[in-house]
Amino acid sequence: MKSPFISINGGVCAPRGFLGAGVSAGIKHSGKRDLALLISEKLCQTAGTFTTNSAKAAPVLYCLKHVRRDLARGVIANSGNANAGTGARGLRDSELTAAMVAGTLAVHGYPGHRDQYLVCSTGRIGVFLPMSKIRRGIHAAAHALTRNDHAVTEAIMTTDTFPKRIAVEFRMGGKTVRIGGMAKGAGMIEPGMSATGRRPPLPLHATMLCFLTTDAAISPAMQQACLNEAIGQSFNRITVDGDMSTNDTVLFFANGLAENRPPRKGSSDLRAFQAALNHVTLELAKMMVRDGEGISRVVTLRVRGAATAADAELAIRAIGNSSLVKTSWCGGDPNWGRILDAIGYSGARLDPTRLDISYNGIPLVRKGLQISKNLSKVRQLVQKTHFSIECDLRLGKFETILYTTDLTEKYVELNKGE
Amino acid sequence: MKSPFISINGGVCAPRGFLGAGVSAGIKHSGKRDLALLISEKLCQTAGTFTTNSAKAAPVLYCLKHVRRDLARGVIANSGNANAGTGARGLRDSELTAAMVAGTLAVHGYPGHRDQYLVCSTGRIGVFLPMSKIRRGIHAAAHALTRNDHAVTEAIMTTDTFPKRIAVEFRMGGKTVRIGGMAKGAGMIEPGMSATGRRPPLPLHATMLCFLTTDAAISPAMQQACLNEAIGQSFNRITVDGDMSTNDTVLFFANGLAENRPPRKGSSDLRAFQAALNHVTLELAKMMVRDGEGISRVVTLRVRGAATAADAELAIRAIGNSSLVKTSWCGGDPNWGRILDAIGYSGARLDPTRLDISYNGIPLVRKGLQISKNLSKVRQLVQKTHFSIECDLRLGKFETILYTTDLTEKYVELNKGE
Numbered sequence: 001m002k003s004p005f006i007s008i009n010g011g012v013c014a015p016r017g018f019l020g021a022g023v024s025a026g027i028k029h030s031g032k033r034d035l036a037l038l039i040s041e042k043l044c045q046t047a048g049t050f051t052t053n054s055a056k057a058a059p060v061l062y063c064l065k066h067v068r069r070d071l072a073r074g075v076i077a078n079s080g081n082a083n084a085g086t087g088a089r090g091l092r093d094s095e096l097t098a099a100m101v102a103g104t105l106a107v108h109g110y111p112g113h114r115d116q117y118l119v120c121s122t123g124r125i126g127v128f129l130p131m132s133k134i135r136r137g138i139h140a141a142a143h144a145l146t147r148n149d150h151a152v153t154e155a156i157m158t159t160d161t162f163p164k165r166i167a168v169e170f171r172m173g174g175k176t177v178r179i180g181g182m183a184k185g186a187g188m189i190e191p192g193m194s195a196t197g198r199r200p201p202l203p204l205h206a207t208m209l210c211f212l213t214t215d216a217a218i219s220p221a222m223q224q225a226c227l228n229e230a231i232g233q234s235f236n237r238i239t240v241d242g243d244m245s246t247n248d249t250v251l252f253f254a255n256g257l258a259e260n261r262p263p264r265k266g267s268s269d270l271r272a273f274q275a276a277l278n279h280v281t282l283e284l285a286k287m288m289v290r291d292g293e294g295i296s297r298v299v300t301l302r303v304r305g306a307a308t309a310a311d312a313e314l315a316i317r318a319i320g321n322s323s324l325v326k327t328s329w330c331g332g333d334p335n336w337g338r339i340l341d342a343i344g345y346s347g348a349r350l351d352p353t354r355l356d357i358s359y360n361g362i363p364l365v366r367k368g369l370q371i372s373k374n375l376s377k378v379r380q381l382v383q384k385t386h387f388s389i390e391c392d393l394r395l396g397k398f399e400t401i402l403y404t405t406d407l408t409e410k411y412v413e414l415n416k417g418e
Numbered sequence: 419m420k421s422p423f424i425s426i427n428g429g430v431c432a433p434r435g436f437l438g439a440g441v442s443a444g445i446k447h448s449g450k451r452d453l454a455l456l457i458s459e460k461l462c463q464t465a466g467t468f469t470t471n472s473a474k475a476a477p478v479l480y481c482l483k484h485v486r487r488d489l490a491r492g493v494i495a496n497s498g499n500a501n502a503g504t505g506a507r508g509l510r511d512s513e514l515t516a517a518m519v520a521g522t523l524a525v526h527g528y529p530g531h532r533d534q535y536l537v538c539s540t541g542r543i544g545v546f547l548p549m550s551k552i553r554r555g556i557h558a559a560a561h562a563l564t565r566n567d568h569a570v571t572e573a574i575m576t577t578d579t580f581p582k583r584i585a586v587e588f589r590m591g592g593k594t595v596r597i598g599g600m601a602k603g604a605g606m607i608e609p610g611m612s613a614t615g616r617r618p619p620l621p622l623h624a625t626m627l628c629f630l631t632t633d634a635a636i637s638p639a640m641q642q643a644c645l646n647e648a649i650g651q652s653f654n655r656i657t658v659d660g661d662m663s664t665n666d667t668v669l670f671f672a673n674g675l676a677e678n679r680p681p682r683k684g685s686s687d688l689r690a691f692q693a694a695l696n697h698v699t700l701e702l703a704k705m706m707v708r709d710g711e712g713i714s715r716v717v718t719l720r721v722r723g724a725a726t727a728a729d730a731e732l733a734i735r736a737i738g739n740s741s742l743v744k745t746s747w748c749g750g751d752p753n754w755g756r757i758l759d760a761i762g763y764s765g766a767r768l769d770p771t772r773l774d775i776s777y778n779g780i781p782l783v784r785k786g787l788q789i790s791k792n793l794s795k796v797r798q799l800v801q802k803t804h805f806s807i808e809c810d811l812r813l814g815k816f817e818t819i820l821y822t823t824d825l826t827e828k829y830v831e832l833n834k835g836e
Contacts, residue, residue: 055758082755084755084759085755085783087785125754188756243759244763322660324659328833330830331833331835337542337543338543338661341471341543344473348472352472370545407830409830412827412830416745416746416751
C-alpha cells in the first residue's frame with residue numbers, strides 16, 4: 001500500500017500560518033530557553049487531550065475550560081515550573097499569563113481576547129510561577145515570532161536531550177495539507193489522557209506536552225475524534241517510569257488555511273488524515289521513549305492472547321513498569337522470570353503453563369518453560385539498544401502494545417537532585 | 419499498659435523442641451550457605467500465608483497442598499534458586515526434596531512421611547533445582563541440626579546484608595510460652611499474601627520467606643487466624659520495589675511443648691498470643707525494609723482521611739512504589755509535589771485543595787499548598803535515614819500505613835546483573 005502521506009522538514013510551523021518563538025525568561029536557573037509561544041495567523045479550532053490525574057495542574061484546568069469552546073490564537077508554554085499544587089493562585093496565574101499574551105500580541109497585529117490563548121506548564125510541582133519573569137518573557141517572545149520552529153521546540157524541553165519535531169504532507173479534499181508536531185518528555189512519563197481529563201475505562205497511568213498543528217479544514221467533532229484515536233495508539237501506549245504527570249497535555253490546532261473540502265465520515269480523505277495524524281503522534285511518542293531519562297534501552301512490548309482487553313492492559317503495564325524487569329534490561333539480562341513474576345501479580349488471568357515469551361521473534365519460553373538452546377542468542381539480543389518482547393498468554397484473543405525503557409543508575413541520579 | 423511479652427535472645431530455636439541447620443550445598447556460586455533445615459522434635463500443627471501471585475513457584479503450590487492438612491515435622495528451604503517457572507518438573511523436584519528429607523531424617527531418629535516436610539525456595543526464576551546438590555546438602559544438614567539458629571537463619575539469605583531473627587516469651591494458659599521467627603527479604607519485595615494464595619479483596623502487590631515457631635498449644639483455626647492478622651499488619655504492609663514475588667511464604671509451626679491450656683476465643687490469653695505474634699512479625703517486616711536492596715532511607719508512610727479503605731490502599735501503594743517519589747527520597751529532597759502526583763494518578767478520590775502532608779509531624783502542605791516557612795526544617799529531616807510522612811486526604815475516615823524505602827543507584831546496580 002502506498003503511504004497516504006510524505007514526511008517533510010520542520011515541525012509545528014510546517015503547516016501554513018503558524019509562527020513560533022522560544023525565549024529565556026529566567027524561569028530555569030540554567031538560563032536555557034523556558035518560554036514557548038506558538039500562534040496561528042488565523043484563529044484555530046482546537047482539540048485536546050489531558051492527564052486523567054486527579055491532581056491536575058492549574059494550566060490543565062484552564063485548558064479544559066477553554067479548549068473546544070473558543071476559537072484559539074495559540075498557546076503559551078513554560079518549562080521549569082509545573083504550576084501544579086498551586087491552588088487558586090495557580091489558576092489565576094494561568095489566566096493572567098493568557099491575558100498578558102493577549103495584551104502583548106494585540107499590539108503586534110493579533111487583536112484578541114485572553115480566552116483565545118491556551119496555557120501549558122512543565123517542571124517542578126508546588127512552586128508559584130514567577131509572573132514578572134513571564135511577563136518580560138512574553139514581550140521578548142512576541143518580538144521573536146518566526147516561521148522557524150527551532151526555538152519554540154527547544155523552549156518546552158526539560159530533561160530532554162534532543163528536540164522532538166515532525167511534519168507530514170498529504171492530499172485531502174482537493175488540496176495539499178500539512179500536519180506538524182512538537183513534543184517534550186523525558187521523565188514522569190506514563191501518560192493516560194482523555195479528551196475530558198476524566199478517567200478512561202481502563203486503568204492507565206510524564207510530564208509530556210505535545211502541540212500539533214494543521215492547515216486542514218475539518219469539523220471540530222472529527223478533529224477531536226481523530227486526536228483521541230491518535231493519542232490512544234501513541235502517547236497513551238508509552239511508559240518510562242510509570243508516573244503519570246499532573247500536566248500531560250496534547251493540543252491540536254487547525255486553522256483551515258489549506259482551504260480543502262472538509263472530509264466526510266467514512267471517506268478516504270478522513271482515513272488519510274487519521275493515518276497522517278497517527279504517524280505524527282506515534283513518531284513523537286517513540287522519540288519520547290528514546291529520550292526517556294537516563295535510559296539505555298528501548299523495548300517494544302506486546303501482550304497477546306489475553307482473556308480480556310483489561311487483562312492485556314494489566315499485564316503489559318505490570319511488565320513495562322516493574323523495577324526488576326527494567327533493571328534486568330539495563331543489565332542486558334534476558335531474565336524472563338521477572339516478566340513471568342510481573343504478569344503473575346498484575347491481576348490478569350494467567351496460566352503459567354501456557355505462557356510463551358519471545359524476543360525479536362526468537363522463542364525463549366514455551367508453555368512456561370525456558371527453551372535453553374535459544375538463551376545465548378537472546379542474551380546477545382538484549383544487549384542491543386532496541387529490542388521487542390512478545391508474551392502470549394494463550395487464554396483469549398486480546399492483545400496490546402507498549403513502548404517502554406529500562407531503569408538505569410542514571411535515572412536515579414537525574415531524579416534524586418532537586 | 420504493661421507489654422504482655424518480653425524479648426529474649428535467639429530466633430526460631432528459642433521455643434522448646436526446635437532444631438535448625440544451615441549448610442552450603444553449592445546452589446549459590448558464592449559457596450555461601452544455601453540450604454536451611456528447620457525441624458521440631460514433636461510433630462507440629464502448621465499455619466501459612468502464601469503469595470497471591472498467579473505464577474506461584476512450585477514449592478508454594480506444594481506447601482498450599484500440605485499446610486494445615488498434615489502435621490509437620492519441619493521445613494527445608496533453599497536459596498539461590500526459586501524453583502519458579504519450572505512447571506511439572508519443578509513440582510516433582512519439590513516433592514522429591516521433601517521425600518529426601520524424610521528419608522534422611524528417618525535414619526536420624528525422626529521417622530516420618532514426605533508430606534510432613536514443607537518446602538521453600540528463593541532465588542532466580544526459570545532454572546531447575548540441582549537435585550544432586552540438594553541431596554548432598556540434606557545429608558550435611560541432618561548431621562548439623564542444633565539448637566543454635568545462627569546457621570539456619572543465614573542459609574535463607576540472598577541479597578540480605580544481615581540475618582533477621584527475633585524471639586519473645588510470655589505467659590499463657592498457666593505456662594511460659596515462646597514465639598520465635600526468622601526471615602529473609604531484600605528485593606522483589608511487596609508481599610500480598612493470603613492463607614489460600616487467592617487474592618485478597620484489596621489489590622495488593624519479595625521474595626520474602628519467614629518461618630515462625632512456637633511451643634504454645636493453640637487450636638489450628640486460631641493459629642491460622644492469628645497468623646492472618648499478624649501478616650496483615652506486617653509483611654503485607656511493606657514495599658521495597660513493588661514487585662510481588664512468585665515465592666513469598668510464611669510458615670508458622672506450633673508444637674505444643676509448653677503444655678499450656680489452649681487459649682479460648684476472646685480470652686486475654688489469646689490477646690497476649692496475638693500481641694506477641696504481631697510484634698514478632700512486624701519487627702521482622704521492618705528489618706526486611708531496613709535491609710531492602712541498595713536502600714539508603716526507610717520511610718513510614720501514613721494515609722489518613724481517605725473516603726474508603728480501598729482509596730487509602732490505592733493512594734499509599736502509589737506513593738510507596740513511585741519511582742519519582744522514591745528517587746527524591748534518595749536525594750534527601752522533600753519533593754512533596756511527586757507525592758501529590760502519585761495520589762493523583764492512584765485512582766483514589768482526591769481533592770487537591772484539601773490535602774495536608776506532614777513530615778515527622780511537621781506540616782509542609784496544608785490544603786494543597788506549601789507552608790514555605792517549614793521547608794528548611796523538613797529538608798533537614800529527609801536527609802536522615804528514617805522519617806515518616808503523613809498524608810491526610812480529609813475526605814473520610816479511612817487510614818492505613820506502609821513501610822517503604824527510597825530507590826537508589828545501588829538498587830539498579832544490584833539488580834541489573836544476573
